[in-house]
Amino acid sequence: KNYHVVLEENRRLYNEVQELKGNIRVYCRIRPFLQGQNSRQTTIEYTGENGELVVANPFKQGKDTHRLFKFNKVFGQAATQEEVFLDTRPLIRSILDGYNVCIFAYGQTGSGKTYTMSGPSITSKEDWGVNYRALNDLFHLTQIRQNTVMYEVGVQMVEIYNEQYKIFLNLHTLGIWNTALPNGLAVPDASMHCVRSTEDVLELMKIGLMNRTVGATALNERSSRSHCVLSVHVRGVDVETDSVLRGSLHLVDLAGSERVDRSEATGERLKEAQHINKSLSALGDVIFALAQKNPHVPYRNSKLTQVLQSSLGGQAKTLMFVQVNPDGDSYAETVSTLKFAERVSGVELGAAKSNK
């Protein structure tokens, strides 16, 4: 297998684009095969330390079967939740210095979006995904810094389904934001809770998730078709100077990106699919416009981009996890997912040559 010539050519291009790109980062994470799937054909031909990924169609021979992608980082199938978090932590911590940060998971249903963002269960700390680890780390840091900066933390969970958003949980540390969170979404008093630790948040999240919908199966079904946004807002007051800083973190588990066959979907399913398509392309357009430094950024085209506006663009930092299911049967969806990621990262490399 000789990808090296093409990789060399593309590295130069990549580095040039990287300079222009600003604050958008893309990490790719490959899901392992699940139990009982070990003999399945894989689409993953090569992953490199430097973020290179080659995917191939295992059911096709000959030319044009390989594609090369390059991201800021690729996490292979053995990557642990801890490793993924450690690479994300500096970005998350920057909200305590007043930055706005947005982290997404993008990919087809079953590719590991929820696993990366939340983890398979909240009861075991080892399994925790980025969001609980982030909260834990932030609470820990606010305590360490409490003699210099007094922080307040507000947490909100919002679901966007069929272009409607529903706030299903508002959490709050003592006092100050008693009317509205900085993103302008009103906070009804009844759903305000005081949080001081990750355990408080977890406890209340369980209630929030129950508010979201009834029944576990229904939740799984619905969560693949809705975007779920967990927002953390911090407000810090410098103890000596009284100056105030604000930062925010949006952690987004996006709806499944798979294309729904229009000829098969009808009624509710078709409507859902159209809303998902619309909002994911609106998100792609916004990030693409930002990566290209276009003067006009089309935030108004979907609820998702409206909700996230303050944490996309400007000084905000964006990280996208592109989730990949390695199964051969998913090849077409995988390529389409990776092309989306390539487009938003502003780096398009094209086909990889192979001497196989």
Ligand code: ADP
């Ligand atoms: P999505 O949110 O994209 O629909 P899930 O996160 O629900 O996908 O993942 C689908 C299945 O794969 C779940 O059973 C999940 O526990 C498992 N899974 C996903 N990523 C990993 C991983 N990195 N390691 C182990 N199991 C994983």
